Amino acid sequence: MDSTFTLTLVRHAKTQGNVGRKYVGWTDEGIIESELPIIDSTVQIVYGSDLKRCEQTAKQYYPHATFHRIPAFRETNFGDFEMKTYEDLKEDEVYRAWIDDPLQVAPPNGESFQTFQQRVEMGISEITEAEKCAMVLHGGTIRILLMKYAPTPTVFWDWSISHDEMYELTFTSFQDFKEGKRCISLSVAHITEKENT
Numbered sequence: 001m002d003s004t005f006t007l008t009l010v011r012h013a014k015t016q017g018n019v020g021r022k023y024v025g026w027t028d029e030g031i032i033e034s035e036l037p038i039i040d041s042t043v044q045i046v047y048g049s050d051l052k053r054c055e056q057t058a059k060q061y062y063p064h065a066t067f068h069r070i071p072a073f074r075e076t077n078f079g080d081f082e083m084k085t086y087e088d089l090k091e092d093e094v095y096r097a098w099i100d101d102p103l104q105v106a107p108p109n110g111e112s113f114q115t116f117q118q119r120v121e122m123g124i125s126e127i128t129e130a131e132k133c134a135m136v137l138h139g140g141t142i143r144i145l146l147m148k149y150a151p152t153p154t155v156f157w158d159w160s161i162s163h164d165e166m167y168e169l170t171f172t173s174f175q176d177f178k179e180g181k182r183c184i185s186l187s188v189a190h191i192t193e194k195e196n197t
Helices: 052-061 093-100 113-126 139-149 174-178
Strands: 005-011 045-048 066-069 132-137 165-171 185-190
Touching: 005 139, 005 174, 045 052, 052 066, 052 132, 113 139, 132 139, 139 165, 165 174
Parallel strands: 005 132, 045 066, 045 132
Antiparallel strands: 005 165, 165 185
């Protein structure tokens, strides 16, 4: 019988753009310098997007792991809304249409929700078998994965992804995960509460 498979999802640490409440998508902005706790020093492999904020965070949370960059796991491409705030954009009619219906309206020169979702799901093919897997990702990317794998169906906006929480999903087997089956349990914990050195 296959052993269970555990997937841990963590959002990268904050960047200046996050603090400024900007739409930070494909901009390759580093994290704000700070000392982050070690989540698990036994993890050997961590996956994340190819943007440096994920790798910088992973090096602190999982200090002994090798980081694997998967471009498909990037945040959504916000196009013309990139690195702008609500205040910057609130008079823009296309922006207001996108806010009202983000599943049907795409940012100009950005990507649609469907393209973003398909891209993230394609990235799953690069995950290799293990008993446990850690990913350091973007808020939107984590929401896509939780939509796909949470024990019960949810929608994108059901999830509020903070920078200091981790999501642990347990599957009956790695094969179930690869086949897109939902996890059998999902827990959320504050990162400072879960230090395993």
